[in-house]
Amino acid sequence: xxxxxxxxxxxxxxxxxxxxxxxxxxxxxxxxxxxxxxxxxxxxxxxxxxxxxxxxxxxxxxxxxxxxxxxxxxxxxxxxxxxxxxxxxxxxxxxxxxxxxxxxxxxxxxxxxxxxxxxxxxxxxxxxxxxxxxxxxxxxxxxxxxxxxxxxxxxxxxxxxxxxxxxxxxxxxxxxxxxxxxxxxxxxxxxxxxxxxxxxxxxxxxxxxxxxxxxxxxxxxxxxxxxxxxxxxxxxxxxxxxxxxxxxxxxxxxxxxxxxxxxxxxxxxxxxxxxxxxxxxxxxxxxxxxxxxxxxxxxxxxxxxxxxxxxxxxxxxxxxxxxxxxxxxxxxxxxxxxxxxxxxxxxxxxxxxxxxxxxxxxxxxxxxxxxxxxxxxxxxxxxxxxxxxxxxxxxxxxxxxxxxxxxxxxxxxxxxxx
Amino acid sequence: xxxxxxxxxxxxxxxxxxxxxxxxxxxxxxxxxxxxxxxxxxxxxxxxxxxxxxxxxxxxxxxxxxxxxxxxxxxxxxxxxxxxxxxxxxxxxxxxxxxxxxxxxxxxxxxxxxxxxxxxxxxxxxxxxxxxxxxxxxxxxxxxxxxxxxxxxxxxxxxxxxxxxxxxxxxxxxxxxxxxxxxxxxxxxxxxxxxxxxxxxxxxxxxxxxxxxxxxxxxxxxxxxxxxxxxxxxxxxxxxxxxxxxxxxxxxxxxxxxxxxxxxxxxxxxxxxxxxxxxxxxxxxxxxxxxxxxxxxxxxxxxxxxxxxxxxxxxxxxxxxxxxxxxxxxxxxxxxxxxxxxxxxxxxxxxxxxxxxxxxxxxxxxxxxxxxxxxxxxxxxxxxxxxxxxxxxxxxxxxxxxxxxxxxxxxxxxxxxx
Numbered sequence: 001x002x003x004x005x006x007x008x009x010x011x012x013x014x015x016x017x018x019x020x021x022x023x024x025x026x027x028x029x030x031x032x033x034x035x036x037x038x039x040x041x042x043x044x045x046x047x048x049x050x051x052x053x054x055x056x057x058x059x060x061x062x063x064x065x066x067x068x069x070x071x072x073x074x075x076x077x078x079x080x081x082x083x084x085x086x087x088x089x090x091x092x093x094x095x096x097x098x099x100x101x102x103x104x105x106x107x108x109x110x111x112x113x114x115x116x117x118x119x120x121x122x123x124x125x126x127x128x129x130x131x132x133x134x135x136x137x138x139x140x141x142x143x144x145x146x147x148x149x150x151x152x153x154x155x156x157x158x159x160x161x162x163x164x165x166x167x168x169x170x171x172x173x174x175x176x177x178x179x180x181x182x183x184x185x186x187x188x189x190x191x192x193x194x195x196x197x198x199x200x201x202x203x204x205x206x207x208x209x210x211x212x213x214x215x216x217x218x219x220x221x222x223x224x225x226x227x228x229x230x231x232x233x234x235x236x237x238x239x240x241x242x243x244x245x246x247x248x249x250x251x252x253x254x255x256x257x258x259x260x261x262x263x264x265x266x267x268x269x270x271x272x273x274x275x276x277x278x279x280x281x282x283x284x285x286x287x288x289x290x291x292x293x294x295x296x297x298x299x300x301x302x303x304x305x306x307x308x309x310x311x312x313x314x315x316x317x318x319x320x321x322x323x324x325x326x327x328x329x330x331x332x333x334x335x336x337x338x339x340x341x342x343x344x345x346x347x348x349x350x351x352x353x354x355x356x357x358x359x360x361x362x363x364x365x366x367x368x369x370x371x372x373x374x375x376x377x378x379x380x381x382x383x384x385x386x387x388x389x390x391x392x393x394x395x396x397x398x399x400x401x402x403x404x405x406x407x408x409x410x411x412x413x414x415x416x417x418x
Numbered sequence: 419x420x421x422x423x424x425x426x427x428x429x430x431x432x433x434x435x436x437x438x439x440x441x442x443x444x445x446x447x448x449x450x451x452x453x454x455x456x457x458x459x460x461x462x463x464x465x466x467x468x469x470x471x472x473x474x475x476x477x478x479x480x481x482x483x484x485x486x487x488x489x490x491x492x493x494x495x496x497x498x499x500x501x502x503x504x505x506x507x508x509x510x511x512x513x514x515x516x517x518x519x520x521x522x523x524x525x526x527x528x529x530x531x532x533x534x535x536x537x538x539x540x541x542x543x544x545x546x547x548x549x550x551x552x553x554x555x556x557x558x559x560x561x562x563x564x565x566x567x568x569x570x571x572x573x574x575x576x577x578x579x580x581x582x583x584x585x586x587x588x589x590x591x592x593x594x595x596x597x598x599x600x601x602x603x604x605x606x607x608x609x610x611x612x613x614x615x616x617x618x619x620x621x622x623x624x625x626x627x628x629x630x631x632x633x634x635x636x637x638x639x640x641x642x643x644x645x646x647x648x649x650x651x652x653x654x655x656x657x658x659x660x661x662x663x664x665x666x667x668x669x670x671x672x673x674x675x676x677x678x679x680x681x682x683x684x685x686x687x688x689x690x691x692x693x694x695x696x697x698x699x700x701x702x703x704x705x706x707x708x709x710x711x712x713x714x715x716x717x718x719x720x721x722x723x724x725x726x727x728x729x730x731x732x733x734x735x736x737x738x739x740x741x742x743x744x745x746x747x748x749x750x751x752x753x754x755x756x757x758x759x760x761x762x763x764x765x766x767x768x769x770x771x772x773x774x775x776x777x778x779x780x781x782x783x784x785x786x787x788x789x790x791x792x793x794x795x796x797x798x799x800x801x802x803x804x805x806x807x808x809x810x811x812x813x814x815x816x817x818x819x820x821x822x823x824x825x826x827x828x829x830x831x832x833x834x835x836x
Contacts, residue, residue, distance in 0.1 A: 002494065004501060005446040005508070012447050024766050026744035026773025028423040028791075029430050033527050034452060034513060035472065035483065054453065054481070056474025058517050063472075065453065076420065083422060085790040087777060089743075090423070097453060099476050109451050124776040126755060133763065242759035244767075325507075326444035337544060341660035345551065348442050349662075355444025358542040359505060372503040373446075 001107055001309055006374065009323035011312050014142060018113045018306060019093055021138045025130070027091035027115050032072035034095060038062040040075055043293040052098040065097035069114045070290075070303070077118055078294030086120035087127065093308070107309050116303030118290055123300045125232050128266040128286055129239025131304050135270055135282050136245045138306070143318070146273035147281075149245075150253035153233040153266050154285070156216065157257060159226025160208055164201055171261065173197075177209055180255040181276075185210070209255040216252055229265070236266055264288040268304060278314050282306045325373035326355040327414050328393075331366040333382030340381055343391060343407060347379070350411040354379075370396055377414050419525055419727055424792065427741035429730050432560060433511060436531045436724060439556045440509035443548070445533050448508045450490035452515070456480040458493055461711040470516040483515035487532045487723070488708075495536055496712030504538035505545065511726070525727050534721030536708055541718045543650050546684040546704055547657025549722050553688055553700050554663045556724070562733075564691035565699075567663075568671035571651040571684050572703075574634065575675060577644025578626055582619055589679065591615075595627055598673040599694075603628070627673040634670055647683070654684055682706040686722060696732050700724045743791035744773040745832050746811075749784040751800030758799055761809060761825060765797070768829040772797075788814055795832050 003011055023029075038055055041064045054065040066072055069092045077088060093113045115134060117127045132149045139147045157177070161170050176191045185206050192202045208219055217230055233252065240250060258267045265286035272281055284304030291299050330344040340356045347354035355375065357366050363380075370378050380392040384404070393402045393410040395417070402413065421429055441447075456473055459482045472483040484490055487510045495506060511531045533552060535545045550567045557565045575595070579588050594609045603624050610620045626637055635648055651670065658668060676685045683704035690699055702722030709717050748762040758774045765772035773793065775784050781798075788796050798810040802822070811820045811828040813835070820831065 002450055004498060005448070008447045008449060011449070023744075024769075024771045026747075026771055026793075028743050029426045030423070031426060031429070032420055035515060035527055054474070054476055056472070056476075058472055058474075080422060085787050087775075089773065095452060109453050119777070122777070124755065124778065126759070126776040129759070130774070130776070133759075137766070239756060239759055242756055242763075244760065244763040325446050326441075329444075337542065338657060338660055341544070341547070341551075341657055342662065345660075345662040348555070351442070353442045353444055355507065356548070357505075358544040358548070359537070359540070360542065369503055375444075 001110070001313065005325065006323035007316065009325075010316055011308075013323075014312055014316065015093060015111070015113070015308060017141050018138055018308065019091070021134060021141060022091035022093075022113075022115055024137075025089075025115075025134050027089045030073070030076065030090045030092045031094065032066070032069070032076060032092070034066055034097070035063055036066060036072070038064040041066060041071055043071075054097050054099055067098050068096055069094060069112050069305070070116070073114075073116055073118075074291035074299075075294050077299060078291040078297070081120075081295060081297060086118065087123060088118045089115070090118075091115045107313075110307065110309035113306040113308050114303060116290075116301050118299050118301040121298050121300075123302065125235050125266075125286075126239045128232070128302050129236045129243060131266075131268060131284060131302060132236075132240045132245050132250055133243035135268070135304060136249050138282070139270070139272075144272060144315075147249060148271055148273070149250040149282075150256045150269045150271065150280075151233070151236065151250060151266065152252065152254045152256040153229040153236075154257065154263055155225045155229030155232065155265055156254060157208070157229075159223035159229055160205070160221050162225060163221050163223040164205070166197070166201065169195060169197075173205075174257045177205075177255065178257045180209060209257075211254050212252055214252070216254060232265055258283070258285060262287050266302065272315070275315065278310070281311050281315075323374055324376065326353040326375050327417075328352060328354045328377040328379055328410075329357055329366070329370040329373075329375045330354055330379045330381070331357040331363070333363060333380050333385075333392075335360060336381075336383075336386065339386050343379055343381055346407045347411055347414070350408075350415075352411055352414050367396070376417060379410060419528070419731065423743065424741035425734065427743075428734055429726075431741075432730055432734065433529070433531070433726060435559050436556055436726065437509070437511055439552060439559060440511075440531075440533055442555075443507075443533075443552050445507045445509035448491070448494065448510045449512065450484070450487070450494060450510065452484055452513060453481055454484060454490070456482040459484060459489055461489075472515050472517055485516050486514055487512060487530050488534070488721070491532075491534055491536075492709035492717075493712050495717060496709040496715070499538075499713060499715060504536065505541060506536045507533070508536075509533045525731075528725065528727035531724040531726050532721060534708075534719050536717050536719040539716050539718075541720065543653050543683075543704075544657045546650070546720050547654045547661060549684075549686060549702060549720060550654075550658045550663050550668055551661035553686070553722060554667050556700075557688070557690075562690060565667060566689055566691070567668040567700075568674045568687045568689065568698075569651070569654065569668060569684065570670065570672045570674040571647040571654075572675065572681055573643045573647025573650065573683055574672060575626070575647075577641035577647055578623070578639050580643060581639055581641040582623070584615070584619065587613060587615075591623075592675045595623075595673065596675045598627060627675075629672050630670055632670070634672060650683055676701070676703060680705050684720065690733070693733065696728070699729050699733075741792055742794065744771040744793050745835075746770060746772050746795040746797055746828075747775055747784070747788040747791075747793045748772055748797045748799070749775045749781070751781060751798050751803075751810075753778060754799075754801075754804065757804050761797055761799060764825045765829055765832070768826075768833075770829055770832050785814070794835060797828060 053067050096112050135149050172195055180188050189202050256267050256269050263285035267285035269280035270282040286302040288300050290301045330340045332340050344354045344356040378394045390404045391410050471485050514530050553567050598606050607620050674685050674687050681703035685703035687698035688700035704720040706718050708719045748758045750758050762772045762774040796812045808822045809828050
């Protein structure tokens with residue numbers, strides 16, 4: 001994805017908003033290499049993931065491009081274990097690479113915006129309640145109103161399958177259950193039947209995954225893992241409310257299973273009303289052990305990820321941000337272009353973003369330039385202004401014009417503009 | 419380079435400072451792919467550059483990692499020529515890749531921070547005066563005081579060599595002259611002699627490159643290119659002054675030749691007093707034609723580049739920025755950890771970055787955590803605070819403690835702290 005300037009400004013604004021929220025929640029920045037030794041990146045990968053990775057040799061060195069921000073985090077935490085303060089709260093916004101065939105809405109090179117909290121041996125389940133609070137704040141500040149964080153806990157399904165004697169099929173069943181939103185309960189039932197489940201096994205399973213609200217706590221199951229899952233989910237929901245997440249912006253949804261074996265407790269997906277077709281715009285969950293491939297230390301964690309490139313591609317035009325190149329364009333009314341330089345410098349010293357138009361062109365073309373770049377003000381310097389040390393300031397939207405004012409007065413008018 | 423959190427915060431602050439100045443000068447953001455078709459990136463490259471490039475195949479596709487931000491700019495401007503408003507002012511801050519053997523202070527993956535102004539067929543030489551104004555503002559805001567932008571114009575040397583009948587040796591002579599700062603005039607004279615220059619040719623050449631201040635305008639040479647170079651340099655110096663660059667922060671220095679054939683007029687290098695050994699920290703210049711490999715349109719431009727990774731590695735600790743993870747750590751005085759959640763949410767709603775400590779730990783460990791992360795305030799919630807809806811706020815630097823204050827009062831104290 002390569003954007004034109006006005007779209008790039010909007011993209012950066014979305015990125016900066018996400019970054020700002022992450023920092024407000026006390027997450028620390030991390031930047032890891034995009035290019036890494038394959039032995040580091042691929043320690044854990046296999047199957048489909050490995051096929052998608054960009055891997056190559058340079059001289060004798062086997063290198064790969066990172067395909068997510070979690071593996072680099074695992075390596076980083078393991079390497080710096082003795083230096084970091086735990087719980088380690090980090091955010092990372094950066095590009096990742098997957099060798100998919102590019103298609104509309106899928107990119108080979110795309111931005112992910114991740115946060116994770118990693119504990120040293122233990123991590124309070126209240127941390128799981130903080131993730132939806134971050135998601136809520138991010139999407140709210142991006143200008144979205146109608147979005148819902150769907151929450152489940154994998155221990156609930158896992159415990160139920162244990163009780164039902166289906167433990168050995170947990171992985172396959174999870175993959176099928178994860179499709180409910182896409183293909184519906186009926187087709188899922190058919191696929192479960194193919195896996196060898198009886199109707200007596202399928203029916204309660206679909207009842208369980210269809211539970212919303214507080215009903216999950218009343219589902220009958222005596223398995224200990226199930227009970228732990230229910231208790232954790234209740235703690236998370238209570239914590240989210242305390243963090244100020246409105247009830248309309250989250251829901252318990254036990255159909256959220258997520259295919260990854262990786263997650264062991266709370267899982268999240270986020271859907272935007274009217275855009276359910278693009279899938280989850282922010283997902284994540286709790287994992288028991290982040291860095292088993294790099295260290296013997298048990299490092300439980302919880303995290304979420306926003307696929308920014310895809311989100312922007314689909315919804316960038318729905319945000320309320322305005323793209324403009326600068327607040328003011330400084331131009332000369334005649335050929336004495338150098339007179340623009342100190343005026344532009346003076347605006348910048350006042351904290352105003354100012355572009356100086358230094359080409360010898362007709363005034364009409366200077367207006368056109370400001371218009372194309374979405375610059376709201378133009379400061380015009382002609383003979384009178386040079387003689388008196390003043391500027392003429394024009395509000396290009398309203399057409400209002402102020403003649404013979406000082407640079408300071410102009411700066412105040414620019415700053416006060418909505 | 420992979421940094422620990424406190425260093426990463428400083429790095430990001432440097433990057434954000436540079437970005438902020440670029441935006442204040444009205445430059446538009448651009449983000450181009452790191453991974454590109456080799457046919458695009460290598461159109462122009464050859465020799466040493468090509469050897470340093472990370473290049474590989476994925477399936478049938480020949481891909482490379484970008485090695486600078488100029489080639490992607492050229493491709494972008496050519497591709498979007500009919501959509502962009504000229505002069506096109508863009509900045510780009512991103513990673514580039516070179517397969518050098520890593521050594522101290524040189525990285526395979528590093529950040530460059532570039533600005534360029536690209537004209538459509540023409541570009542005022544006053545634009546060349548704006549670059550030093552940007553450099554000055556950047557380094558000033560990064561906290562450096564003693565730095566000097568060295569400026570020359572390649573037309574001066576080129577014109578002189580024409581007059582001296584040495585045109586066919588321009589490239590080799592330029593490479594040798596460019597070493598004056600490193601090896602001194604004596605060794606340069608010896609190398610020029612090896613190139614076949616007589617002492618009568620070497621002496622005035624070294625006199626010319628030794629000129630500083632306004633003396634260059636009095637050097638005797640009737641060549642037209644020489645005269646154009648002198649006139650341009652005078653315009654640039656006059657323009658810089660108008661842009662507010664103090665005389666102590668720039669100097670004419672005709673020994674700045676820069677090896678690259680690429681530059682055709684003004685050239686810049688920037689040195690930090692006391693750190694001349696690390697070489698130029700910001701370089702660039704004027705080029706006649708940016709995108710000759712991608713379009714027939716003549717696109718002159720001028721730009722500069724800051725090697726941020728290297729600058730930070732060498733001088734990151736000399737900036738005055740403070741690294742802290744959050745403004746306040748919210749903790750419970752006892753086991754009722756969930757009481758921290760609404761307090762943290764309330765601080766964040768007030769625009770304060772707040773981290774909540776959610777683990778069950780001794781109060782002593784919570785203090786230690788805040789200390790390790792450089793968090794200046796701690797908000798403590800115990801039984802009394804829960805009952806009264808108040809907080810106890812402690813300034814960890816001064817030890818000052820405020821008991822029984824409201825969240826709003828605490829927020830004000832945190833915001834008012836220096």
